[in-house]
Amino acid sequence: MKLAVDVARRLHGQGRTFELHARFECHHDVTVVFGPSGSGKSVTLQAVAGLMRPDSGRIVLGDRVLFDAAQGIDLPARERRVAYVFQDYALFPHLTVAQNVAFPLMRWWQRRLPPAVHERVMVMLEVFEIAHLAADHPGRLSGGQKQRVALARALVGEPALLLLDEPFSALDPLLRERMRHELLALRERFAVPLLVITHDPDDVATLAQDIIVFREGQVVTTGATLDMVHDVETGPQVRRAVRRFLSEAVAGGEDPP
Amino acid sequence: MLPLEGGAAAVWVPLALSLKVAGWATALVLVAGVAVAWFVARTRFRGREVFDAVMTLPMVMPPTVLGYYLLVLIGRRGWIGEWLDATFGIVLIFTWQGAVIAAAVVAFPLVYKAARAAFEEVPRQTENAARVLGASEWRVFANVTLPLAWRGILSGTMLAFARALGEFGATLMVAGSIPGKTQTLSIAVYEAVQAGQDGVANFLVITTSVVCIAVLVGSGRLLTARHP
Numbered sequence: 001m002k003l004a005v006d007v008a009r010r011l012h013g014q015g016r017t018f019e020l021h022a023r024f025e026c027h028h029d030v031t032v033v034f035g036p037s038g039s040g041k042s043v044t045l046q047a048v049a050g051l052m053r054p055d056s057g058r059i060v061l062g063d064r065v066l067f068d069a070a071q072g073i074d075l076p077a078r079e080r081r082v083a084y085v086f087q088d089y090a091l092f093p094h095l096t097v098a099q100n101v102a103f104p105l106m107r108w109w110q111r112r113l114p115p116a117v118h119e120r121v122m123v124m125l126e127v128f129e130i131a132h133l134a135a136d137h138p139g140r141l142s143g144g145q146k147q148r149v150a151l152a153r154a155l156v157g158e159p160a161l162l163l164l165d166e167p168f169s170a171l172d173p174l175l176r177e178r179m180r181h182e183l184l185a186l187r188e189r190f191a192v193p194l195l196v197i198t199h200d201p202d203d204v205a206t207l208a209q210d211i212i213v214f215r216e217g218q219v220v221t222t223g224a225t226l227d228m229v230h231d232v233e234t235g236p237q238v239r240r241a242v243r244r245f246l247s248e249a250v251a252g253g254e255d256p257p
Numbered sequence: 258m259l260p261l262e263g264g265a266a267a268v269w270v271p272l273a274l275s276l277k278v279a280g281w282a283t284a285l286v287l288v289a290g291v292a293v294a295w296f297v298a299r300t301r302f303r304g305r306e307v308f309d310a311v312m313t314l315p316m317v318m319p320p321t322v323l324g325y326y327l328l329v330l331i332g333r334r335g336w337i338g339e340w341l342d343a344t345f346g347i348v349l350i351f352t353w354q355g356a357v358i359a360a361a362v363v364a365f366p367l368v369y370k371a372a373r374a375a376f377e378e379v380p381r382q383t384e385n386a387a388r389v390l391g392a393s394e395w396r397v398f399a400n401v402t403l404p405l406a407w408r409g410i411l412s413g414t415m416l417a418f419a420r421a422l423g424e425f426g427a428t429l430m431v432a433g434s435i436p437g438k439t440q441t442l443s444i445a446v447y448e449a450v451q452a453g454q455d456g457v458a459n460f461l462v463i464t465t466s467v468v469c470i471a472v473l474v475g476s477g478r479l480l481t482a483r484h485p
Binding site for chain 1: 380382383385386387388389390391392393395396399400401404405
C-alpha cells in the first residue's frame with residue numbers, strides 16, 4: 001500500500017503563524033513520523049485521516065484519492081477507511097469495552113450487538129486478550145488495557161491504513177517494549193500498513209522501515225536514510241545510532257527526550 | 258385540610274393548567290435549546306458572543322420587559338401575530354398557548370446555557386474518533402455527543418421546567434389572568450392574596466415550593482453523578 005502526501009496548511013494561533021508543508025511517500029508497511037513537538041506531525045496525520053482540511057495539495061492512498069484541492073476532492077473521514085489511534089485513545093466513556101469495539105459495525109439506532117457483530121467483536125477481544133473486560137467501562141481500565149481496546153476498535157473495521165499518535169507515551173517503559181512487538185505482530189495479522197508518530201528513538205529503532213522527520217512544519221528527511229541505521233549492529237548500538245541520526249536530523253529543534 | 262375558598266377547584270384548576278403550560282414550554286425549550294446550544298458550541302461565526310448574549314438575555318431581563326417584547330411580536334397587531342391571525346386565524350394573546358410561549362421564552366436560557374456547557378465538555382477528540390470509525394455527523398451527535406452531554410442537558414431542562422412553572426410577569430402580560438384558561442399557579446397565588454383567600458394562597462404556595470425543591474434536588478443529583 002502506497003501513501004502519497006503533499007499538503008500545505010497555514011495555521012494561526014497565539015499570535016504566531018505556523019506553516020505546514022508536508023510532502024512524503026510511504027512505500028513500506030511501517031512508517032515512523034519523527035520530530036519534536038509542534039513540528040507538524042499530528043496535523044499531518046489529521047489531514048490524512050480527514051480531520052483537518054489542508055489549504056492545498058493532494059493525498060493518495062493506494063489507488064484512492066482522499067484529498068485533492070485542485071479537483072475539489074475531500075473524502076469525509078468516515079469514508080477514508082483510515083483508522084486513528086489517538087494519543088489518549090479517545091475511547092467512548094459511556095460504552096462498554098465490547099460496545100466500543102463494536103462501534104464501527106453498528107448503526108445509530110442499535111443498542112444491542114446483533115449476533116454477527118457480537119461474534120466478530122468477541123474474536124477481536126480474544127486476539128487482544130481483553131475478552132474478560134468486555135462488560136467493563138473504559139474508566140476502569142489500565143493504560144495498557146485502554147490501548148488494546150483502542151487498537152481492537154481501530155482494526156475491527158479492516159481499515160486500509162492505521163495511524164498511531166504516540167502510541168506508547170502513556171505506558172510504562174517495560175510495557176512499552178512489549179507493545180512495540182505486539183504492534184508488529186498485529187501488523188502481520190491484519191495486513192494493515194502503519195503510520196506511527198513518535199518522538200521516542202526506541203520506537204524508531206524497533207518499528208521503522210520508513211522514516212519521515214519533521215522540523216518546523218517541513219519534512220526534512222525521508223525514507224532510505226534508515227538503511228544507514230540498519231547497517232549498524234543490532235542492540236543498544238542501533239539505538240545510539242538512531243538517536244544520533246535523529247538528533248542531527250532535527251537539529252535546530254529540541255533534542256528527543 | 259385548610260378550608261378552601263371556592264372549593265378544591267380553586268387549587269386544582271390553576272395547578273393542572275400550570276403543569277400543562279410548563280410541560281409544553283419545557284418540551285419546546287428542550288428541542289430549541291439543544292439545537293441552538295449545539296450550533297453555538299460546534300461552529301465558529303462572526304458575532305458568536307453577541308448571539309450568545311441575546312440567547313441568554315431572558316435570564317436577566319425583567320419578565321415584564323419580555324412580556325412587552327412578546328406583545329410587540331405576537332400581539333394581535335404584532336409583527337408575527339398579525340400575520341398568524343390573517344393567514345391561519347390563530348390568535349395567541351390571552352390563550353394558554355400564549356402562556357406556553359411566554360414561559361418558554363423565559364425558560365429557554367436555562368436549557369441553552371446548560372446544554373452549551375455540556376456540549377463544550379465533550380472532547381472533540383472523542384467525536385473525531387467516531388468520525389474516523391465511519392460515523393456520520395448525525396451518528397456522532399446521537400451516539401457520542403448527546404449521551405455524553407445528556408446529564409447536563411436534563412439538569413438544565415428540570416430547572417427550565419421549574420422556571421416555567423413559576424412564570425408570572427411575562428405570562429400575565431401575554432395571556433392575562435383568565436380563571437380556568439390562562440390563570441396559572443403563580444397568577445392564582447397573586448389573585449388569591451389580593452382577594453384575601455389565604456387558604457387557597459397557602460395551599461398553592463406550599464405545592465409550588467414542594468415541586469420546586471424536588472426539581473432542584475433531582476437536577477443537583479444528575480449533575481454530581483458520574484460515569485462508572
